[in-house]
Amino acid sequence: MKLTVRQKIFVFTGLLVLILGFSHILTNKFYMESLFDKFRKEEISASYLNTTPGEQIEILKTYFLGKMQQMWLEKWVLFVVTGLFFSFWVSGVLTIPLRKLVAAIVRVAQGDLDVKVPVQSKDEYGKVIQAFNDMTLRLREAEEARRRLVADVAHELRTPLSIMQLKLENAQQTGQYVPPEMLLRLQDEVIRLSLLVEDLHILSLAETGRLGLDFKPLDLSERLEQIVDDVKMEAIENGLEMSYYSNTRPVTVMADARRITQVFINLLTNAIRYTPEGGKISVVIEDKVQDGDKVYTCVSVKDTGIGIPAEELTHLFDRFYRVEKARSRHTGGTGLGLSIAHHLVRAHGGFIRVESEPNRGTTFTVYLPLNI
Ligand SMILES: Nc1ncnc2c1ncn2[C@@H]1O[C@H](COP(=O)(O)OP(=O)(O)OP(=O)(O)O)[C@@H](O)[C@H]1O
Ligand SMILES: [Mg+2]
Numbered sequence: 165m166k167l168t169v170r171q172k173i174f175v176f177t178g179l180l181v182l183i184l185g186f187s188h189i190l191t192n193k194f195y196m197e198s199l200f201d202k203f204r205k206e207e208i209s210a211s212y213l214n215t216t217p218g219e220q221i222e223i224l225k226t227y228f229l230g231k232m233q234q235m236w237l238e239k240w241v242l243f244v245v246t247g248l249f250f251s252f253w254v255s256g257v258l259t260i261p262l263r264k265l266v267a268a269i270v271r272v273a274q275g276d277l278d279v280k281v282p283v284q285s286k287d288e289y290g291k292v293i294q295a296f297n298d299m300t301l302r303l304r305e306a307e308e309a310r311r312r313l314v315a316d317v318a319h320e321l322r323t324p325l326s327i328m329q330l331k332l333e334n335a336q337q338t339g340q341y342v343p344p345e346m347l348l349r350l351q352d353e354v355i356r357l358s359l360l361v362e363d364l365h366i367l368s369l370a371e372t373g374r375l376g377l378d379f380k381p382l383d384l385s386e387r388l389e390q391i392v393d394d395v396k397m398e399a400i401e402n403g404l405e406m407s408y409y410s411n412t413r414p415v416t417v418m419a420d421a422r423r424i425t426q427v428f429i430n431l432l433t434n435a436i437r438y439t440p441e442g443g444k445i446s447v448v449i450e451d452k453v454q455d456g457d458k459v460y461t462c463v464s465v466k467d468t469g470i471g472i473p474a475e476e477l478t479h480l481f482d483r484f485y486r487v488e489k490a491r492s493r494h495t496g497g498t499g500l501g502l503s504i505a506h507h508l509v510r511a512h513g514g515f516i517r518v519e520s521e522p523n524r525g526t527t528f529t530v531y532l533p534l535n536i
Contacts, residue, residue, distance in 0.1 A: 331346060423508045428447075
């Protein structure tokens with residue numbers, strides 16, 4: 165039935181009123197007729213006919229009023245019982261979905277998120293049940309994400325911690341002098357841990373929209389030139405060529421300079437990390453690129469590196485996601501860089517696109533809205 169709950173209640177009560185109304189008219193009609201017949205048979209006798217017309221009317225009146233009073237009482241009892249029974253039945257039928265929903269909500273409140281209530285109607289209850297099912301699905305996903313996050317964080321923390329523990333135990337047991345190289349390695353692990361904790365902190369702030377960005381007009385072309393300059397040394401050390409190109413200048417965007425710098429540092433360190441010696445990395449900025457009905461400033465970070473298989477691209481911006489974990493582990497990445505970049509760009513009202521071909525190279529393009 166495609167009626168809303170309100171329409172259903174209206175139809176049912178209307179039906180009750182109609183039934184009671186009709187039965188009132190019908191019972192009155194038949195009862196009156198039978199009463200007249202009865203009166204004719206029982207009361208109209210010779211003695212009745214001998215009375216004056218005034219007395220005859222009085223007898224008729226008393227007879228009818230007495231009988232009618234009794235009938236009204238019986239009818240009233242019958243109507244009240246029928247009305248109550250009907251209302252009890254209708255309220256039961258109309259609240260079946262609500263009772264199912266309440267039972268499901270109680271289960272969710274007790275911590276059981278695996279509940280699903282079947283949607284059997286398109287009325288308000290149907291919509292509420294659908295919304296409830298969507299809500300529990302989101303809760304299940306959030307719970308799953310939380311579990312995964314805790315497991316990932318624990319896993320990432322365990323490795324550097326166990327390395328440090330082992331080295332310190334060794335040094336303590338042998339009682340030997342600790343050489344500076346070993347202290348340096350321990351320090352490296354501590355730095356790795358602090359970076360990881362810092363990344364997680366930024367990520368959690370960005371995900372919950374509590375990052376508190378300091379938007380100011382920023383000349384992105386100038387800023388990119390500085391960033392490229394800063395990482396160029398590292399690229400050269402890795403045997404890579406790095407170039408920067410801007411078609412116009414200045415390219416002003418409203419952005420938080422510190423966070424936007426972090427986005428491009430993450431993309432550039434990836435490009436350096438995942439491009440073998442002899443490769444090329446180029447950064448190109450274009451202002452006023454139309455996408456749909458919006459205009460963006462676009463920055464592409466293009467490398468000629470190892471590339472990313474097509475099936476991996478959808479997970480690339482997930483937390484802790486690394487293509488071929490072993491390969492990336494060796495290079496020291498934790499798989500948070502792209503996730504952070506994605507959230508920071510989103511907080512600026514933009515988005516990142518990626519194109520890649522294994523063994524040919526990867527291009528990440530950051531779209532930032534011109535006016536936010
Ligand atoms: N330019 C690129 N070329 C090839 N693979 C890439 C490139 N950028 C990212 N990837 C792949 O995507 C994965 C996720 O990148 P992300 O920056 O999130 O993590 P990471 O570099 O491994 O670690 P982190 O940035 O946290 O130190 C990387 O592990 C790598 O496998
Ligand atoms: Mg990275």
